[in-house]
Amino acid sequence: EDQVTQSPEALRLQEGESSSLNCSYTVSGLRGLFWYRQDPGKGPEFLFTLYSAGEEKEKERLKATLTKKESFLHITAPKPEDSATYLCAVQETSGSRLTFGEGTQLTVNP
């Protein structure tokens, strides 16, 4: 059974204070690892897909990296508008389903 664990559950940063979110996963065969951003009262918004260990992707202040057991979402010099819950999900090679972690709630104070 696929498992996804995200840490920390919640993270408070000051504006400009860089940090990383962790997503550890167990899957029999990884097709892809996905990062999403979710704002209160809205649906998850797709950010990145990572397919293989060593892969990195960037978007503005966010950079996602992948190893064989975990992924990190690095946030560089965050701004208050980066405040959201960040979700990680994995997809097995054998199917189309996603298994989600419970998310990390990020708050960036001005």
Add this chain to the structure above:
Amino acid sequence: DAGITQSPRHKVTETGTPVTLRCHQTENHRYMYWYRQDPGHGLRLIHYSYGVKDTDKGEVSDGYSVSRSKTEDFLLTLESATSSQTSVYFCAISRGLAGSYEQYFGPGTRLTVT
């Protein structure tokens, strides 16, 4: 914007009544999904569809049924709603093609069963 709408956006219903939630997409994607999101559990898959009239169960399918008679619409039905089905329900779509497995989500339906 992946062209996904959900209706209704909010609903309050009584225990034992049937409820149908609708997901509509405008981009002809093959795969459609229904999830529920609850505190402490994250997003969990209820049912999904890989084509018209082709559906399969997810991890929390008990008490739910689905139908897909047209590519653009995926319906989720609670035959007899229970308080444990109070949740936020999200529909998602995916192209399901090599290099494009990501899912895009709708705005959600908040369902309260009293």
